[in-house]
Amino acid sequence: MTVPPRALGSAGEDAAAAWYEANGYEVLARNWRCRDGELDLVVRRARTIVFCEVKARATGVFGSPAEAVNRTKRQRLRVLAAKFLDESPVRAREIRFDVVTVVGADVEVIEGAF
Numbered sequence: 001m002t003v004p005p006r007a008l009g010s011a012g013e014d015a016a017a018a019w020y021e022a023n024g025y026e027v028l029a030r031n032w033r034c035r036d037g038e039l040d041l042v043v044r045r046a047r048t049i050v051f052c053e054v055k056a057r058a059t060g061v062f063g064s065p066a067e068a069v070n071r072t073k074r075q076r077l078r079v080l081a082a083k084f085l086d087e088s089p090v091r092a093r094e095i096r097f098d099v100v101t102v103v104g105a106d107v108e109v110i111e112g113a114f
Contacts (some may be wrong), residue, residue: 012056012102016041019100020109025050032084039080041100047093051081053113056102065101067111074114 016025030040041052044095053073055065077097086090099113 008030008056008058009054011098013027013040013054013092015056015102015105016054016100016109017043020047020050020052026090029084030103032080032089034080034083036083037076037080039077039084040085044090044092044106047091048096049085049090049092049094050098050111051077051084052098052100053077054100059103063079066099068114069099069113 005014013030017030020041020043021027023045025045027041027043029042033041035073039051040054043052045075053069055068057065074097081095081097085095096112097114099110101108101110
């Protein structure tokens, strides 16, 4: 039986948020949207803000989900992060971009992916 893509994505974001919280991060935003797109997850630990792109797949048969975060997607995430920071009262000393892959029940966090 296949899992609908939206449910799979939501479950992946839940798993990613749980991983960050278990590792001392505070979730600032989930599915933050503006007219230019959406940030899956924004978390903070101390004064570091992390923008996370979550990619979930039921299996790894078609390769790593991280491969879907191409150059165009990375550029869009940078623009969205700048807009989030402009609109947010939260100030960061550092920012970081992570990619979180969820395949089945396995969660892999690629810190500083780009």
